[in-house]
Amino acid sequence: MTPEQFIAKWQISTLKERSAAQEHFIDLCRLLNEPTPAEFDSTGECYCFERGAKKTTGGDGWADVWKRGYFGWEYKGKRKNLNDAFIQLHRYAPALENPPLLIVSDMEQIIIHTAFNGTVPDRHTLTLNDLRNPNKLRLLKWAFSDPERLRPKLTTAALTEQAARQFGELAQTLCERGHDSQQVAHFCQQILFCFFAEDIGLLTNQLFSQLLKTGQQRLNDLPQLLTGLFNTMATGGSFGMEKIDWFNGGLFDAAKPLPLTRTDVTLLRELARLNWSAIEPSIFGTLFERGLDPNQREQLGAHYTDSASIMRLVNPVVLDPLREEWRLQQETIKELVDNVAAQNIKAEKVIAAVNKTILTTESAKKVVKARADVSKAEAKLKQQIEKRCRNFLNRLAEFRVLDPACGSGNFLLLALRGLKDLEHEVILNAERLGLPASFPKVGPENVLGIELNVYAAELARVTVWIGEIQWMLNHGFSLSKNPILKTIHIIDQRDAIMNTDGTEATWPKVDVIVGNPPFLGDKRMLGILGEAYVKQLRSCYRGRISGGADLVTYWFERARAEIELGKANAVGLVSTNSIRGGANRNVLKRICETTRIFNAWSDEPWINSGAAVRVSLICFGNTKLTPILNGEEVTAIYADLTAGDDTKVDLTTAKSLIENIDVAFIGTQKSGSFDIAGELARQWLKEPNSNGRLNSDVLRPWANGMDITRRPSDTWIIDFGTEMKKQDACFYEQPFLHLETHVKTKRTDSHETIAAKWWLHTRSRPDMRQALNKLPRYICTPRVSKYRLFVWFSIAVLPDSATAVIARADDTTFGILHSQFHELWSLRMGTSLGATPRYTPTTTFETFPFPIGLTPANTGGATETLKSGAIIPIVAAEYQDHAKAIAEAAFQLNQLRENWLNPPEWIERQPEIVAGYSERIIPKPEYTARLKQRTLTNLYNERPKWLTNTHQQLNCAVAAAYGWNDDAIQLSEAEILQRLLVLNLAR
DNA sequence: GATCCGACAATAC
């Protein structure tokens, strides 16, 4: 068929919808050279006419034509309202598996609506005459063959970002002009809603844009015009020539528009051109909030919490259990239907049997009875189905979700959408089962929020309402009006954890709780929330949350209490990943005691407000679901957010071991510029002091984590030890003078005790010094580092607080610490700073079960140097061989690493200028650049074969000491940890 | 007196 033939035929056609539609469509297929449904798919599984039609009547399908993954297509008779057809398609789109294109036609026109997720919908209208135009015809061809090509370029995210950025600018200028930020916020919400209302047709005839146009010409009249419009929206009525719906909702009450400049209005008119109907309210809220906060403004372009992250909580807590309930209902319904169908077949057999015989009164009665039974059974079935559907719909309508820290309402919005989607699915299902269509009842009243920030609370209300309206329109429902925005109290503006009188806040009874409470480390709480508040808060939760815990834990504890009180069933909250350790973990321990964690993501990146923070997502509550950790089913989830299985014990139960006490320390914390460059130190070393003492008494090489992981920085430190008096210290003239100029004043600003002894490090670590005193060298590891590295330092070197120190000089201890066993243990038992693992002496070292006979308690005595140079501790005879084997492997590892770090050919070794210090390593000039690359982090990043092998040998030696000779190398991580835990608990 | 933390903060590469 040619376009001309097609046009000629359909221009004059007067056929009514149903009879014409299929013919029209088949003609189109011929025109486009596309297969018809019958040619393409004889089963009708993925391309057919009358999708979802009831078998009995053959009509009332979800769509006149449907092609899976391509389009839903609805016909209307000529010059009937095509919008009705579009609404119908929208309504049934979920049942049609949400096709990317929704196409409507009255045979004169074909309108293609795009419906790709996350894009701003597009619309292509084709008239009959357009079919002559190859470009237009191509659009239609794509609809049949390659709908992706019709995907709009503009995503809702991009649109929203643009809108939020420009809108934020306006808000900012208003604030800068001295208006109260609350007023600015309220005003912006009103304007935002007007944009939205105009673009979805609630404000007719571009009323708001027209108003802005007028206002630009008559700037002085603008406030009055806006007041008039807002007031009319508050009550409903007429504004100029237009009839205005009753909007209500508090948004337009007491309208007091702010004065605008001509530039503002120009900006607003530009904004009005955007397609606000497709705005994504969840993104808008976040971005706009940032636009208002000067501290966050530079992050405007940054990412926002994506809905996928939020759904990781909303799905398991809100939606999955409901979906499961509905699935069970459907199963029961299917059983009922099958039963009745079986009865019917039986009855039909009876009737058929009777019909074969000669009709008698008796047999006629039989038939009548059989028929009556059938219809009775069917009526009963219908009743039962209806009851089950109605009950479930009521359950949905009554379902309540609380976000006790709702911010701009993102969680509530997504929960609402999810509930509405599910309700819609149930309604469509019910219709298919022959029940009458019902109107959705789930709405903003299903979601409740608590939010302290007045502005965010207001934003949340608008967010939820825009979400509601968008959903209704996108699913072919009209809005319930009078008023459009119900005055439902969904967002409670108050403190969610404590009342103003210092008592614990209460939360409304709901089904589930979700949210992202604020994160604030215990130290920062004081500064940001104020001392009085923090004090009150801590005393309010005394005995339940310790002072060392993050602010976020108060929400966890409050939510746990709600479950205990029977006021909620399940909870899903976000926290920083540090909830897994330290004082924070206790709140999860309590949760594990009174209820259970059933779904968690232990350590996920979370990009929000531009802050690089890693989070844990935690769901807990009363459910029988199989626990899922990081997306995989497990037997149990422990308080540190690790998995348990049947064989494994909870690692959080590991205890500190006496044999490990007083061996590991954190280095000194200087608090001030006690550090100096090596060159300056050497200069001072040569200079005499008036009392005859040498500066070498108080100058030492210094090491922080970077001196271990990268090239040594040749930094020295002024160290007057733990208790030297000022009158003694001042004899070391230059060092003392240096501190007077660089440290004294800064310290004076600090806390009294810190200010008083300003020439000493704030934490000079006397215990550590005592433990190191007797040793020629010690083991050191960076507290925060990508790899768990241990190195040797001469006793002359002073370790900084960025490192942890193990006061042992033997290679055996070094080897055990550097084995995979301790590495694994420290990764699991330690915490992290962001994504980087952190070594904590108490939880990683003190709990670590060394091999029997080789514990720190056994290795603290005399040592012996082997032929190779390795130093071994003198331990009981039966362990001596293991000590030796480990020491040799460790010695080799260290030596190979040293050779790689400082190849003898590339460097020269020089004695330090005064005695008592280690040799200096001076790069030969031609190798300086290459030596810079020789760092331990780089080495472990590259991980050459020799390194892996050497570590493997070390692992074997240590495994042997544990008595795990058999298959130590094949041991899984979980198996190793379990064995270590058993050892820990046994001691 | 020692430890642990940071909706981080600062550098080195």
Place this chain on the structure above:
DNA sequence: GTATTGTCGGATC
């Protein structure tokens, strides 16, 4: 720009 490591003082035991 990004990857990696560092600061320091309050709360707690």
